[in-house]
Amino acid sequence: MVHALTVTDDSLAGGLTKRGVSRRSFLQFCAAVTAILALPESYAPRIARALEEKAKPVVVWLKFQDCTGNTESFLRAHNPGIGDILLDVLAVEYHDTIMAAAGTQASAALKAAIEPGGHIVVVEGSIPLGDDGVYCVIGGRSAIQVLEETTVGASMIITAGTCSTFGGLPAAAPNPTGAVSVADVVSGVPIVSLPGCPMNVDNMIGAIVHILTFGAPPAADRLGRPLFAYGERIHDHCERRAHFDAGQFAVEWGDEGHKKGWCLYKMGCKGPSTFHNCPSTRWNGGTNWPVGAGHGCVGCSEPGFWDTMTPIYKPLPAPPGFGVTTNLDSIGLGILGATAVGFGAHGVAKAVQRRRSTPISIRSAEADGNEGTDQGSGQEADTDGDET
Numbered sequence: 001m002v003h004a005l006t007v008t009d010d011s012l013a014g015g016l017t018k019r020g021v022s023r024r025s026f027l028q029f030c031a032a033v034t035a036i037l038a039l040p041e042s043y044a045p046r047i048a049r050a051l052e053e054k055a056k057p058v059v060v061w062l063k064f065q066d067c068t069g070n071t072e073s074f075l076r077a078h079n080p081g082i083g084d085i086l087l088d089v090l091a092v093e094y095h096d097t098i099m100a101a102a103g104t105q106a107s108a109a110l111k112a113a114i115e116p117g118g119h120i121v122v123v124e125g126s127i128p129l130g131d132d133g134v135y136c137v138i139g140g141r142s143a144i145q146v147l148e149e150t151t152v153g154a155s156m157i158i159t160a161g162t163c164s165t166f167g168g169l170p171a172a173a174p175n176p177t178g179a180v181s182v183a184d185v186v187s188g189v190p191i192v193s194l195p196g197c198p199m200n201v202d203n204m205i206g207a208i209v210h211i212l213t214f215g216a217p218p219a220a221d222r223l224g225r226p227l228f229a230y231g232e233r234i235h236d237h238c239e240r241r242a243h244f245d246a247g248q249f250a251v252e253w254g255d256e257g258h259k260k261g262w263c264l265y266k267m268g269c270k271g272p273s274t275f276h277n278c279p280s281t282r283w284n285g286g287t288n289w290p291v292g293a294g295h296g297c298v299g300c301s302e303p304g305f306w307d308t309m310t311p312i313y314k315p316l317p318a319p320p321g322f323g324v325t326t327n328l329d330s331i332g333l334g335i336l337g338a339t340a341v342g343f344g345a346h347g348v349a350k351a352v353q354r355r356r357s358t359p360i361s362i363r364s365a366e367a368d369g370n371e372g373t374d375q376g377s378g379q380e381a382d383t384d385g386d387e388t
């Protein structure tokens, strides 16, 4: 059974106003989220209306085996800032890294937050099952116990980062702790997957605003990743793509090609096999992203990362006939077929082919269901029945 969302008394817009956020800034926030969700500008007023009317969702944030990178990303939210998010956009009732309470007080806060049910659970980090879960124990309970208790009655789970979504680095070979993802151990609660090392907080805000506005999670791929954030290959929107097309590659750090901003494929860039909106959403308030700063994409938002994307500084195996004159789509599809554990290569190829032949504006509308009436169908976009 799927539980209804629990919300607080205050609306998001009301909370922001109380904290001195101007009407103009609020509308700018709505416009920014509309862009992140890849919706037409005309949806911004609808999002604003929804946020003015709907109350804040109750959120508890669990942390297990991870590096705290997703909390770091969360703390660097810029539009609105983290204070506004914590206090007004979301009712974050429990976050064991940044909450003031500790020990029994923290445990009591968690219990109080989840008792009514309908809360959103954000999970950061993988869950170790090895040796009875001894590798991650919080308040005397193993990670799997905490996860199972906290997700009872939840309306939704958001997996923040690659570790909770796919297992991530803790699950890399030889996986000494028996680390697994949330989807491996929880069923019966919808999961919105936001992989990445770390996830981009703008995508998390976008997903939550989508849920509040349209009453359902955003349309997702077969891995549960929202299409607005993971529907396109990094390679297809990279600012260095023209250099790839022209056969201009950096081959050593600091060489002429690197200084001139040429393609980083030969330095190990995994952009051709990675789906994420890093080139458009960017990081730290839109300042930059790894490839823009001169480092290749490491493929951190794909299943099987780290094992399938290493060595970091070597290109992934290329299909026969690879070269700068090779048809670029066949390069991308070949790389996908060689590396994407968890994808069915055939299914991915069909999805990519379909995307290639469909204008982006239409893809956005398709991905979001019936425009204007049922944006958040929550259904997988790929309905051709090609299972992996």
Ligand code: SF4
Binding pocket: 234, 235, 236, 238, 239, 240, 241, 242, 244, 262, 263, 264, 265, 269, 270, 271, 272, 291, 296, 297
């Ligand atoms: S290989 Fe990497 S650097 Fe080169 S165009 Fe693709 S994403 Fe950009």
